[in-house]
Amino acid sequence: MxxxxxxxxxxxxxxxxxxxxxxxxxxxxxxxxxxxxxxxxxxxxxxxxxxxxxxxxxxxxxxxxxxxxxxxxxxxxxxxxxxxxxxxxxxxxxxxxxxxxxxxxxxxxxxxxxxPQWTADEPGMADRLVLDLDPGPPAGMSECCAVARWLRSRLAADGLDAYAKTSGAKGLHLLVPIEPTPSDQVSAYAKALALEGEAALPRLILHRMNRVLRPGKVFVDHSQNAAAKTTAAPYTLRARTEPTVSTPITWEEVEAARDLVFRLEDIAPRLSRFGDLMSPLTDPARARPLP
Missing domain, CATH: 3.90.920.10 (DNA primase, PRIM domain)
Known part of the structure; x- marks a missing residue:
């Protein structure tokens, strides 16, 4: 019953x-x-x-x-x-x-x-930008964190604030609150960032998922900004061997670049300690125009 x-x-x-x-x-x-x-x-x-x-x-x-x-x-x-x-x-x-x-x-x-990166009120008008950092072994979380730090600095140069979370799989997601912008424009900006990253750090960053080039590098997946694409939500459990969670993290944790796997029992203590580290994404006052 x-x-x-x-x-x-x-x-x-x-x-x-x-x-x-x-x-x-x-x-x-x-x-x-x-x-x-x-x-x-x-x-x-x-x-x-x-x-x-x-x-x-x-x-x-x-x-x-x-x-x-x-x-x-x-x-x-x-x-x-x-x-x-x-x-x-x-x-x-x-x-x-x-x-x-x-x-x-x-x-x-x-x-x-x-x-998706848009709300039900405005389909195809993104209010956040996402970059999915996906490491190709033997690259791992340490390399993802190095790429995240570069991207954070580059986004800051354009007046944009980035917030990080684990994917709950093997990489990181960077999310940026933006003023509502057509998804195709956000996609173009995100792709340009990935290309710029590849030019700046060619031994570390890839802008396209080329399996031959993947080993030891981090693929900066910009495609999830397309209107038809979606990204794992903050705090969702993932269909992994262990009950891992897509977990917001601090930039100090990104700097340290270790122990960035969180399971469902870890989240309540983190919320007690930090609150919701992704809360700026839901505050319209934190949104900035895309350059």
């Missing part, structure tokens, strides 16, 4: 709470739902008013994984959806996670949360 739980006034059917999702650590689905409940105040502002895409992994990271943008069958009527522009599907809609009940409902599906 599926237990019915009341979450902030909404009745939810939460299933298989004892099911182990991450066998490496024995992490259960119930522990995952608890994680999202205690992290909700930090996470929700980052998905607020943004259509979410789900990477679902209901049988754990070694089971079937599938990416979905459409609202799944059985979506409750009280879960908000929004129209989204999609050339192949004129009447497409996506979920918008607005509150704790809709967050817990979505987490019960066992998902990663991914969002």
């Amino acid at each position: 599926t237990p019915i739980t009341e979450v902030a006034g909404r009745r939810l059917s939460l299933s298989n709470l004892g099911k182990v999702i991450h066998p490496a650590t024995g992490t259960t689905k119930g522990e995952i739902l608890h994680y999202y409940a205690v992290t909700s105040q930090a996470l929700l502002p980052h998905v607020q008013n943004r259509p979410v895409s789900f990477l679902r992994y209901p049988d754990g990271p070694d089971g079937q994984r599938f990416f979905t943008k459409n609202p799944p069958p059985g979506t409750p009527s009280w879960v908000r959806t929004t129209p989204v522009p999609r050339s192949d599907e004129p009447d497409a809609t996506q979920i918008v996670v607005t509150d704790l009940p809709s967050l817990v409902w979505a987490a019960n599906l066992v998902v990663e949360f991914h969002t």
